[in-house]
Structures are given as C-alpha cells and as structure tokens.
Amino acid sequence: MGNVPSAVKHCLSYQQLLREHLWIGDSVAGALDPAQMADHTEVMKGIHQYPGVRYPVLTPNLQGFHRAVAAGATEISVFGAASESFSKKNINCSIEESMEKFEEVVKSARHMNIPARGYVSCTLGCPYEGNITPQKVTEVSKRLYGMGCYEISLGDTIGVGTPGSMKRMLESVMKEVPPSALAVHCHDTYGQALANILTALQMGINVVDSAVSGLGGCPYAKGASGNVATEDLIYMLNGLGLNTGVNIYKVMEAGDFICKAVNKTTNSKVAQASFNA
Amino acid sequence: MGNVPSAVKHCLSYQQLLREHLWIGDSVAGALDPAQETSQLSGLPEYVKIVEVGPRDGLQNEKVIVPTDIKIEFINQLSQTGLSVIEVTSFVSSRWVPQMADHTEVMKGIHQYPGVRYPVLTPNLQGFHRAVAAGATEISVFGAASESFSKKNINCSIEESMEKFEEVVKSARHMNIPARGYVSCTLGCPYEGNITPQKVTEVSKRLYGMGCYEISLGDTIGVGTPGSMKRMLESVMKEVPPSALAVHCHDTYGQALANILTALQVTGEVRYSSTVHSRTGKSR
Numbered sequence: 001m002g003n004v005p006s007a008v009k010h011c012l013s014y015q016q017l018l019r020e021h022l023w024i025g026d027s028v029a030g031a032l033d034p035a036q037m038a039d040h041t042e043v044m045k046g047i048h049q050y051p052g053v054r055y056p057v058l059t060p061n062l063q064g065f066h067r068a069v070a071a072g073a074t075e076i077s078v079f080g081a082a083s084e085s086f087s088k089k090n091i092n093c094s095i096e097e098s099m100e101k102f103e104e105v106v107k108s109a110r111h112m113n114i115p116a117r118g119y120v121s122c123t124l125g126c127p128y129e130g131n132i133t134p135q136k137v138t139e140v141s142k143r144l145y146g147m148g149c150y151e152i153s154l155g156d157t158i159g160v161g162t163p164g165s166m167k168r169m170l171e172s173v174m175k176e177v178p179p180s181a182l183a184v185h186c187h188d189t190y191g192q193a194l195a196n197i198l199t200a201l202q203m204g205i206n207v208v209d210s211a212v213s214g215l216g217g218c219p220y221a222k223g224a225s226g227n228v229a230t231e232d233l234i235y236m237l238n239g240l241g242l243n244t245g246v247n248i249y250k251v252m253e254a255g256d257f258i259c260k261a262v263n264k265t266t267n268s269k270v271a272q273a274s275f276n277a
Numbered sequence: 278m279g280n281v282p283s284a285v286k287h288c289l290s291y292q293q294l295l296r297e298h299l300w301i302g303d304s305v306a307g308a309l310d311p312a313q314e315t316s317q318l319s320g321l322p323e324y325v326k327i328v329e330v331g332p333r334d335g336l337q338n339e340k341v342i343v344p345t346d347i348k349i350e351f352i353n354q355l356s357q358t359g360l361s362v363i364e365v366t367s368f369v370s371s372r373w374v375p376q377m378a379d380h381t382e383v384m385k386g387i388h389q390y391p392g393v394r395y396p397v398l399t400p401n402l403q404g405f406h407r408a409v410a411a412g413a414t415e416i417s418v419f420g421a422a423s424e425s426f427s428k429k430n431i432n433c434s435i436e437e438s439m440e441k442f443e444e445v446v447k448s449a450r451h452m453n454i455p456a457r458g459y460v461s462c463t464l465g466c467p468y469e470g471n472i473t474p475q476k477v478t479e480v481s482k483r484l485y486g487m488g489c490y491e492i493s494l495g496d497t498i499g500v501g502t503p504g505s506m507k508r509m510l511e512s513v514m515k516e517v518p519p520s521a522l523a524v525h526c527h528d529t530y531g532q533a534l535a536n537i538l539t540a541l542q543v544t545g546e547v548r549y550s551s552t553v554h555s556r557t558g559k560s561r
Binding site: 198273 | 300504528529532535538
C-alpha cells in the first residue's frame, strides 16, 4: 500500500491546501475482487473503531457472518438483486435461493443483536436483463425488510437510472417499505447520480451511499465511472443546507490518500476542481 | 486530422456502436413514449430547448487551436442532430480569444440548416457589424453579475458594458435580429466569491429591458448547488418571466445536472406549460 509515513505527511499539506480553497470552505459553511477483500479479517481487526462510527461488513452467507463476528464486526449487510440473471451471475444463485441464505444470516445476526442491512442491486436496470420493473424491486425489498433488515439500500448498480426512473421505483417500494428504512446507492456511470439522489431526497429518503473519490469503476463498462463521489455528494448537500456532520476536507484527504495508493486519479469533480484551483 | 475517409469510416462504426448500446437506445425511447409522461417528476416543463454552446464556449477554452475546417465540420454535424440552436462563434478580437480568430470564415463556411438557429457573440457594435456581414441572423451579448469579473473578462465595469450592449441590441432590433443576453457568475465569481441574487436580478432585468428575448444565467465556475440555484432563480423570476430564462451550468464541481433539474422544477412550477431553455456545453 506504499509508504505510510510519507503518505500521512502529504495528507497534512493537502488538507492545508484545501482549507484555502474558497468553494470548499463555503461548502462546509453551508451541511458518506475478491482479491481486494481477501484481507477482510486483518482489516476488520486492524482498524480503529471510533466512537459514533458504525462499521458494517458484507456477509453473503453464514460462514462469512461468523468470520465477521469473530473479527469484531458489529453490523452486517446482505446483498440481493432485483434481477435473476444478475443474482445468478454475481452470487451464483437465484433470487429465491439468495433470500433463503440471507434469512439464515439475518436471523443469526438478530439473535446476537447485530443490525443487518439489506442491499438490492439493479433497481434501475440490469447489465443482462435491461429494464427492471419497480414491482420486482419492491418484492425483493419487502422480503429483505420482512426478514429483519433495518434498512434497504436501493442500488442503481450500473448507473443507468434517471430522475424519472428513480421516482417510479421509489414510489413503488415506498408502498411496502417506509422511507425511513430506505437508502439510495447511485452509481455515476452515466453522470446521473447527483440528479437521482436529489430526486430521492425530495421524496423523503435521507440515507445516501457514496464512495470517497468515486472509487470503483463499472465492471460492466470498461473505463466508465462507478460510485458517486462522497466529496461531490457532500458539496451538494452542504449547498442545500442539509447537515451531514461530515468534514469534507478530511474526506478529500482520505480520498487523496487512497488514490495515490492505488495509483489512479480521483473521480470526484470537487477534488479535481480543488487540485486545479 | 489525418485521412478523412478513415475518419468518416470511424464515425460510421461509432454511430453503429451507439445504436447497439442498450441504455442510450432506452433513453431515446423514453423521451418519445407518451406513456412516460404521467409518471415523470411533477412541476417539469413539457419541452426543454437545448442550446448547444460547444463550438463557442466549449472550444474557446480548449488549448489546442482547432482548424477552421474542423470547426465547420463539427458545427455541420451538430446541425444534423435535431438541436435547434447552435452557438457558432464569437466576434471578439483575436487578441483576447485566439480560438475565435476565424469567426468570419466559420460563420460563412457553415451550412445553415433550416429550422436551426446560429447565434454568435458580439461584444460591441464593431463585432455586431462584422457578424451581420458574415451572415449572422442572431446575436448574443455577454454581461456579468460581478464587477471584478466584468473588468477582468471584458475590460469594463458592468455599467459600461450595459451601455455598449444597449447600442448593439438596439441596432440588432432595428434589423429584426434577435438578441440573447448572458449573465456570468450568477452563482459565484472566481474573484469576488459569493454573488447576491439581487445583483443577478439587476443585471438580468437590465438586459431583458433593453430588448434581449432571453437571458441565459450562467454558473460560470460551476460552484452552484441546487440550493443556490433555487434562490437565484426565485429572485430573477420576480423581474424576468421564466419563459425568457435559460440556465448555463458548468460541471466543474459535478453539480450541473442536479442544478439543471432544480432549474427545470423551479421554473416549471411557475408556468407548467412554459418552455424552459437549458444550455449544455462542454463539461470539464
């Protein structure tokens, strides 16, 4: 992962640079490969768990769940899909089979008072099936919510959604799952993420998934972008006067750190604008 | 640009590639499907006019000087996309904007397709006359909501620029040439920082009052967010009707589409059937 001490030093001067950048300051004055994850136990055991911060981990099955708990995890997630093809290709089983596995995991988690979060992939489109009906998304979300997931994160996995399809999907899901138990997870592959998130916020959703620096490209579209950048999201929310409690400078610092470590340029436009300022 | 036949061949295969791309196809189908209408977002206009500014605002900021024949080919291709307004060039001194030095040749060289409008920037009377001589049938004037930006960008105060624009717009109107007004820095200025909605309103009102048929409100450095966009538009709409407004959002901080969506919703709510004009340019 590179030289940690010099990376830390670099981060300090980068933060200084950011504080002097007018528009970031204003933004604050105004409101989160199998090979990559192979070290899951070491990472979980190695991180410092800060008070007030939750550290969920993905646990696809009971085995993963038990390992996670043994490594110190206090919150878990299960990852379903609204598309049969995607479910089979991604986790090697049908939606129904995956739900049965998740029932076991979530049940065990609840017995141990460990909160479980449910993800639904492909809510606005699937790389194999194309369009996905809001009814299917609702069915899967309802199932996950019913088995005890405290929150359902609705993912636009390949970023093909637009404010229109986001609205239709949410209207359907909200008939079965209350907005307070919903989150959106928008990929920015087609540049639509912030507009889609804004739409979700206007409909009463107030939990949004994002990735620092917009890490994670799209495995279904070579060279395309992936997750919406946390920095860009915070910039928008700050401008709306919405409180996130998150320090955008520190996020950008972490983003700079990880981009240097993986040797790639940031996908965050806010970070790019700050660098070029 | 190399061997034209192979470039054309490349373009043909690229177009083919796009047609086969599922999600682009779906995007097209969605816009044409009347059944979509009822479940779209509320408070949106029925129709959105896109003003393409790539050939002017886009190229102006590219370091590489683009040859005249390439600019002409670029604009001709855009003319065949269904876009109804394409901003061609700027009749400004080549000393200030070298990229636009070939303004006369480009204006004369493009094919003016029926049903497409080709506005050009004309900062003063001299530029205006040159533009008309070169075949321009629509012009734009470019003001700012920031004194510092006005001085640094066009070398005069806001008041001085308005006086120049009055002359241009008056001449344009005498010749039945429509004039569009731009206001830069409506959501922030690189020199002054925050800009008040009141200042934007003042400048917009002035341009509208002198006869500009439309005022394009620019987030010149892309620092705006849906919150600041809403506040600014609410202020401007007290003096200029939404049907005479457009937004010009830069994507420097990745906020452009969210800001545009907000603009569509804010202006759409006031007059549902009004046409909201939005501009897109080259995002950086």
